[in-house]
Each structure stands twice: as structure tokens, then as C-alpha cells.
Amino acid sequence: MNKATKGCSKTSLDMVCVSDVEVKPINWLWPGRIAKGKISLIAGHPGQGKSTVTVSIAAIVSSGGVWPVDDVPAEPANVVILSSEDDVADTIKPRLIAAGADVERVYVIRGVKSEGGSRLFSLRHDLEALESIEAGLLIIDPVTAYLDGVDSHKNAEVRSALQPIVEYAARKGIAVLCVSHLNKAEKLEAISRVSGSMAFVATARGTYLVEPDRDDASRRLFYPLKNNIGRDSDGLAFRLESRYLKDGVETSVVVWESMPVPVPGGGAEGNNAVARACKFLSSFLGNGSIEVTRIREKGEKQGHSWSSLRRAKDELGIRSRKEGMSDGWIWDLPSPDPEDAQDAQDAQPGEVSTFGKDEHLRAQDELGRADG
Numbered sequence: 001m002n003k004a005t006k007g008c009s010k011t012s013l014d015m016v017c018v019s020d021v022e023v024k025p026i027n028w029l030w031p032g033r034i035a036k037g038k039i040s041l042i043a044g045h046p047g048q049g050k051s052t053v054t055v056s057i058a059a060i061v062s063s064g065g066v067w068p069v070d071d072v073p074a075e076p077a078n079v080v081i082l083s084s085e086d087d088v089a090d091t092i093k094p095r096l097i098a099a100g101a102d103v104e105r106v107y108v109i110r111g112v113k114s115e116g117g118s119r120l121f122s123l124r125h126d127l128e129a130l131e132s133i134e135a136g137l138l139i140i141d142p143v144t145a146y147l148d149g150v151d152s153h154k155n156a157e158v159r160s161a162l163q164p165i166v167e168y169a170a171r172k173g174i175a176v177l178c179v180s181h182l183n184k185a186e187k188l189e190a191i192s193r194v195s196g197s198m199a200f201v202a203t204a205r206g207t208y209l210v211e212p213d214r215d216d217a218s219r220r221l222f223y224p225l226k227n228n229i230g231r232d233s234d235g236l237a238f239r240l241e242s243r244y245l246k247d248g249v250e251t252s253v254v255v256w257e258s259m260p261v262p263v264p265g266g267g268a269e270g271n272n273a274v275a276r277a278c279k280f281l282s283s284f285l286g287n288g289s290i291e292v293t294r295i296r297e298k299g300e301k302q303g304h305s306w307s308s309l310r311r312a313k314d315e316l317g318i319r320s321r322k323e324g325m326s327d328g329w330i331w332d333l334p335s336p337d338p339e340d341a342q343d344a345q346d347a348q349p350g351e352v353s354t355f356g357k358d359e360h361l362r363a364q365d366e367l368g369r370a371d372g
Helices: 050-063 088-098 155-172 199-203 273-284 292-301 306-316
Strands: 028-030 039-044 079-083 106-108 112-114 117-119 137-141 175-181 206-213 216-227 236-244 250-256 319-321 330-332
Touching: 028 050, 039 050, 039 155, 039 199, 050 079, 050 088, 050 137, 050 175, 050 236, 050 250, 079 088, 088 106, 088 250, 155 175, 155 199, 273 292, 273 306, 292 306, 292 330
Parallel strands: 039 175, 039 206, 079 106, 079 137, 137 175
Antiparallel strands: 112 117, 206 216, 216 236, 236 250, 319 330
């Protein structure tokens, strides 16, 4: 008998020696934000666009679209939606069409068939029915509607009800995205304002908040409250815009902004992704110019997203240049001499190659986009 289990013969433990476990990377649905095999949570007050955001995510997954800001294509997959608040015909489908979804890949569970008709799906009793479904994303909106009698303010009850979903997500390798509301305790820190027990936030590996921009009533912010498994990520911004479908039906769609935004209060777990990226770049470029490919590789290994690195580049006034047409892009810190080049858009002609002073606006970086 292994000495670690000596004296445990009366109890059957599900235990494994760490040396026998094969290390594997996180499998991401939305890289750095929403993981497959895990539960994620989106919270916000009614009317701020939480459900429309989930539709946008469903559209990207179903169609193999490109994730906003990160510019990374999604792997096409089926999407399953549990929605107790929105009708399929007049709300969910119109929003999906407006968002560019492949509606043949999206399925809505309207209930569970029984002798008396149909009843609401229960995460406590009906989870087995999802075993045969092959999908990349399951949306539960709102999660409290499907807990079937669980007191959503009691930690023990919520943890017990959510554990089967955690195990289901891991077993199926599916991303589970739950939606929740915020309570009215505006003076509490944001992570404590998620409605119900803190077990919802504790169980989710990533929790995101949707709220209005205080400086622009028509703008919404989407940013992390916590991220246990991903790198620090920036916030995103979007607007809700009206769309008219070809049959005259009016609906709404999320229009994401192309650049990340600072996270209020310093970001997930109190860290500011851009500030950290600035420190990294200042240190890494301290001894001279470095190729962008090396910067990105090193930065991502240290947990910095490419979007954070690009924003940090702008904040630090880092200059982009090429020494030859066939060479890659190079970044270097601006000179401390105020009479030397000012910033990436104002470098002296002597520091720009013979291809022209505006070449950084025309040439393409290693991602195929205009650098600078």
C-alpha cells in the first residue's frame, strides 16, 4: 500500500499521483478569455446588453468569425442556448442573424418534454440529456433560472448545484457561459455585486462585467472581474445598434470597437494589463532594438496579450521601423534626448529607411496589418 493512502482502506478516494498526470494546455474558445471545459460568467444590470453579448459570442463561434480586438479566428462549432427570458422567434433568431451567425449551428433548448407537455430545463436533474449533444459552447441565460429550487444566496447549495455542470464541461470539453444579474449594492466592489451567492463567481474560471461607460451613455464596457486561468486581459467596448432584417423585423446587434480599453480599477484581480506590458517593454527594449516577432513571443510567454503590447507600445512612444524591405519590423524605445525623434509617428527622416518617411503607414507587419 502506498504510504500516502495507508489507513484509508475504509474510504474510497479518487486520488492520483501528480507524476502520473500528463500536463496539457488550456483549450480556449476565446483565447485568454473564455476556456473550453470550464465555466465562465457574464454579469450586469438588466438592459445593458448581457444577452446580446452572448449572442455576439454565439455568432462568432457558429460562423468561425473573428474575435473582437484580438483578431483571432474562432474554430467553428455548434452552440446550445438555454434562455428563459427571450423568445426564439422574435428575439434570439433575429439577433443571431444580425450578428452574422450560422443559424444551422445554433440550437435553443425550450424545455424538457413530459407527459403533461413541456417544463423548464433543470441543471440539477436534466444535465444527462445534454451528454449526446456535440457543441463548443453552452449558454445559460440566466443561470439562476435553471437551478430548480436552489437558494441562490446559499453557498453550499449553489456549489452543490454547479458541481455537476463543472464536471460536465470538463468531460465534454465544452465552454459553459453563464449569465447573471448584479445586485443593487453599488458601493460594494464590483466582484461582490454579482447577484446571489459568491459561489457563482468562485466556480467560474473567468467572470466578466457588462456596464455602461460613465462618460458615454450609448457605450458599453465589457471587462474582466477575475480570470483564474488566463493572462491579464484588457477590457472591450461596444455599442448596441438597431438593425432591420430583410423582412422588416427590427433587432439589435453588438458592434465591438477595434481597440481595447483600460479596465476600471486596474483590471482582473487588481492588475492592469497595459501597465504590466509597459513595464515588460521598458525592460526588454532597455538594451536596444528588438524584432517584433521576438517581442511578441517573449511577451506572450510572460502572459501579455498582443493587444496589450500594442497599446503599451503607443503609450511608451515606441518607434516601429524596418531596416530593409525584406527585414521584419523592429521596435525600439524613444531617445531620452528631447531633440531626437519624438514618437512612432514623428521619427526623424534619418531614422527611417529609404522606402519613405511614411512607410510605416503602408507596409505590413508580421500579422499582415499596417504597423504603427
